[in-house]
Amino acid sequence: MSMSHLYTSKVDQKIRIAITEKLRYRFLELAKAVLSGEEPKMIIPKRTLSNTVYDKERKLLLLGSETFERRFLDVREVRKFMQTLLMAKIIYEALKNNEYPTIRDLYYRGKHTIRYRSFKKSIEEENTWDEQKESDAVLRDIEVYVGLLREDMLILSKEKGKVVGDLRIRSGDDVIDLSKMGHGAYAIEPTPDLIEFLDVNAELVLVVEKDAVFQQLHRAGFWKKYRAILVTSAGQPDRATRRFVRRLNEELKLPVYILTDADPYGWYIYSVFKIGSITLSYESERLATPNAKFLGVSMTDIFGDKNKKPYLSEEERRNFIIKAKKADIKRAQELLNYEWFKTEKWMKEINIFLEKQSKLEIEALTGKGLYFLMDTYIPTKIQTGDFID
Amino acid sequence: MSMSHLYTSKVDQKIRIAITEKLRYRFLELAKAVLSGEEPKMIIPKRTLSNTVYDKERKLLLLGSETFERRFLDVREVRKFMQTLLMAKIIYEALKNNEYPTIRDLYYRGKHTIRYRSFKKSIEEENTWDEQKESDAVLRDIEVYVGLLREDMLILSKEKGKVVGDLRIRSGDDVIDLSKMGHGAYAIEPTPDLIEFLDVNAELVLVVEKDAVFQQLHRAGFWKKYRAILVTSAGQPDRATRRFVRRLNEELKLPVYILTDADPYGWYIYSVFKIGSITLSYESERLATPNAKFLGVSMTDIFGDKNKKPYLSEEERRNFIIKAKKADIKRAQELLNYEWFKTEKWMKEINIFLEKQSKLEIEALTGKGLYFLMDTYIPTKIQTGDFID
Numbered sequence: 001m002s003m004s005h006l007y008t009s010k011v012d013q014k015i016r017i018a019i020t021e022k023l024r025y026r027f028l029e030l031a032k033a034v035l036s037g038e039e040p041k042m043i044i045p046k047r048t049l050s051n052t053v054y055d056k057e058r059k060l061l062l063l064g065s066e067t068f069e070r071r072f073l074d075v076r077e078v079r080k081f082m083q084t085l086l087m088a089k090i091i092y093e094a095l096k097n098n099e100y101p102t103i104r105d106l107y108y109r110g111k112h113t114i115r116y117r118s119f120k121k122s123i124e125e126e127n128t129w130d131e132q133k134e135s136d137a138v139l140r141d142i143e144v145y146v147g148l149l150r151e152d153m154l155i156l157s158k159e160k161g162k163v164v165g166d167l168r169i170r171s172g173d174d175v176i177d178l179s180k181m182g183h184g185a186y187a188i189e190p191t192p193d194l195i196e197f198l199d200v201n202a203e204l205v206l207v208v209e210k211d212a213v214f215q216q217l218h219r220a221g222f223w224k225k226y227r228a229i230l231v232t233s234a235g236q237p238d239r240a241t242r243r244f245v246r247r248l249n250e251e252l253k254l255p256v257y258i259l260t261d262a263d264p265y266g267w268y269i270y271s272v273f274k275i276g277s278i279t280l281s282y283e284s285e286r287l288a289t290p291n292a293k294f295l296g297v298s299m300t301d302i303f304g305d306k307n308k309k310p311y312l313s314e315e316e317r318r319n320f321i322i323k324a325k326k327a328d329i330k331r332a333q334e335l336l337n338y339e340w341f342k343t344e345k346w347m348k349e350i351n352i353f354l355e356k357q358s359k360l361e362i363e364a365l366t367g368k369g370l371y372f373l374m375d376t377y378i379p380t381k382i383q384t385g386d387f388i389d
Numbered sequence: 390m391s392m393s394h395l396y397t398s399k400v401d402q403k404i405r406i407a408i409t410e411k412l413r414y415r416f417l418e419l420a421k422a423v424l425s426g427e428e429p430k431m432i433i434p435k436r437t438l439s440n441t442v443y444d445k446e447r448k449l450l451l452l453g454s455e456t457f458e459r460r461f462l463d464v465r466e467v468r469k470f471m472q473t474l475l476m477a478k479i480i481y482e483a484l485k486n487n488e489y490p491t492i493r494d495l496y497y498r499g500k501h502t503i504r505y506r507s508f509k510k511s512i513e514e515e516n517t518w519d520e521q522k523e524s525d526a527v528l529r530d531i532e533v534y535v536g537l538l539r540e541d542m543l544i545l546s547k548e549k550g551k552v553v554g555d556l557r558i559r560s561g562d563d564v565i566d567l568s569k570m571g572h573g574a575y576a577i578e579p580t581p582d583l584i585e586f587l588d589v590n591a592e593l594v595l596v597v598e599k600d601a602v603f604q605q606l607h608r609a610g611f612w613k614k615y616r617a618i619l620v621t622s623a624g625q626p627d628r629a630t631r632r633f634v635r636r637l638n639e640e641l642k643l644p645v646y647i648l649t650d651a652d653p654y655g656w657y658i659y660s661v662f663k664i665g666s667i668t669l670s671y672e673s674e675r676l677a678t679p680n681a682k683f684l685g686v687s688m689t690d691i692f693g694d695k696n697k698k699p700y701l702s703e704e705e706r707r708n709f710i711i712k713a714k715k716a717d718i719k720r721a722q723e724l725l726n727y728e729w730f731k732t733e734k735w736m737k738e739i740n741i742f743l744e745k746q747s748k749l750e751i752e753a754l755t756g757k758g759l760y761f762l763m764d765t766y767i768p769t770k771i772q773t774g775d776f777i778d
Contacts, residue, residue, distance in 0.1 A: 007610020221396020
């Protein structure tokens with residue numbers, strides 16, 4: 001096992017040392033407290049909804065300033081306290097041993113039964129944790145306590161995001177030319193902060209919800225013709241895809257346009273890219289792309305309005321439109337409550353949907369013609385500023 | 390649109406011409422029949438279960454020799470006949486126009502309402518098709534009628550499969566070194582028959598069901614250390630991943646080992662790689678890898694048997710094992726009916742499962758330690774031939 005570093009990247013070896021030290025340093029405070037006769041306790045930022053603030057300036061969901069104490073000498077807190085230390089120990093050991101755990105691993109690694117003698121002298125048993133949601137919760141506490149995201153601690157996960165475009169990156173020990181992927185694509189790593197952008201020749205980022213549409217646009221050469229970095233999240237975006245897109249926007253100063261189905265599920269995907277999850281606001285600060293624009297498909301693309309001719313004919317609407325389901329209506333009404341959907345354009349979008357009770361897949365546009373999507377719809381929308389912020 | 394080929398690969402341009410011609414030639418027979426005053430009809434191989442044969446020699450599900458006639462002058466057949474021609478026309482036009490449709494596109498492209506005057510002089514309406522399963526069915530008929538898979542006709546789809554390893558390929562106009570993907574991976578194209586294998590330095594193919602475990606093994610350098618091509622199907626394998634793995638086996642002569650969770654769902658994933666789907670046997674001839682071995686996780690890995698020490702301790706079993714659900718039991722009983730599971734080793738595997746009613750995730754092994762999985766479990770299983778064929 002001591003030779004295991006022979007096959008890992010230099011990037012990982014370097015970051016591993018720094019992060020291990022940072023984790024050790026933070027938890028050393030607890031050991032110091034014990035050694036000096038004080039009660040060990042952790043002061044952790046609250047991850048509650050009431051401590052989540054929408055920063056209108058930065059357009060980000062952020063954690064507020066509230067904290068709570070996780071104490072050892074409190075019978076209501078001690079189980080969580082010990083779970084947190086157990087998790088920190090497992091992550092620390094994984095870092096030391098050149099490992100790359102997943103959150104499922106971390107759950108398995110910590111799962112065991114503790115046998116102890118109670119005050120009444122009977123033998124009792126207690127599980128460290130029973131379900132992954134318990135181990136996930138203490139992992140989140142550690143993330144906010146130490147100020148590191150899981151990826152920083154080399155905790156890996158499955159990853160669906162793909163990219164192609166005229167961009168060179170360094171990942172691990174390799175330099176990769178994302179314009180030389182043939183008909184395939186580059187599958188983004190689960191730790192996109194370790195990617196180094198080398199040089200780029202592009203004017204915009206187009207994020208496509210659907211992998212199949214990404215394949216079509218890639219194959220037809222959309223990114224070459226329109227100098228785009230083409231990304232797909234293959235459905236709901238995962239953390240790495242969100243972080244990667246954010247970095248393209250923030251560091252390379254590229255505008256980000258998001259193309260989804262015309263339905264509340266598509267809007268939600270956009271919302272996750274742009275703002276992040278309400279319940280995980282501490283991640284959003286690094287994962288969200290507040291400048292991302294919703295390119296479409298919008299309700300006015302389908303139905304038009306007083307200043308705009310629709311992209312679909314009457315007959316195409318009849319053939320392509322799908323009737324909204326009850327769950328879609330319910331989801332749309334929920335979105336109306338989100339702060340960042342309370343804009344004139346979004347209100348209009350959602351209200352047309354509620355009125356028409358109609359949705360549309362992107363494939364209806366490729367059904368009309370791949371070159372209609374590629375050479376008419378997308379460029380026109382971008383050039384005329386016909387998107388929603 | 391006439392310039393659209395400027396941005397597509399030379400590989401696609403070449404295959405497109407050949408395939409367009411082949412499709413045209415096949416359907417020209419119908420036009421010839423009409424011109425010579427004969428009834429146009431298609432003689433199509435039957436895709437029924439009764440015409441599906443398990444070839445024990447080649448270990449493949451194959452279509453038998455039964456055919457049926459799809460006739461124009463038959464009131465029960467004419468709708469299907471016209472749907473088939475409509476689909477052929479749409480595919481042909483997409484090929485001519487440099488397009489890359491998906492099966493969802495094809496559905497949208499053909500979907501419209503035909504108005505006609507009935508014999509009784511009233512105006513009637515009929516839809517070409519109402520649901521995608523209708524358009525998919527005629528696409529399958531065309532595949533077997535023309536003897537081409539959809540990918541051959543440049544019909545694209547979403548694609549989950551990824552690969553890394555010491556292998557150079559040509560895809561589209563590019564040469565790609567799959568050993569230089571950094572921490573990321575190469576996302577396989579939806580048309581893997583167009584990939585050219587250039588040179589390879591590997592001894593085996595390891596296919597991992599779970600993307601997260603793929604990420605871990607990749608990052609720890611498994612493929613470098615053990616000279617492996619590392620592939621993930623990210624769950625149920627799609628067509629392109631299956632075809633890619635088959636080609637690695639058949640053309641590069643590399644043994645293929647499949648690593649899944651220890652449960653009937655994992656066995657089914659193995660079965661899809663090895664044999665294919667019973668209902669789509671015409672695909673299996675090209676997509677299946679009859680030589681694929683089930684590496685594990687097997688029931689004897691968990692529980693051991695008279696000649697084998699288990700890989701898990703009593704305590705690990707207690708912590709890691711998940712109780713099988715009713716759906717798992719039902720699935721296992723179904724698998725007992727499949728011809729290729731009627732072997733001594735599989736019977737034993739399934740019977741242990743039914744007796745213990747226990748399943749295990751691969752992550753339980755990485756939970757035990759990533760280097761346990763990488764340097765003990767996988768190499769030992771391969772070296773001692775402890776897998777199921």
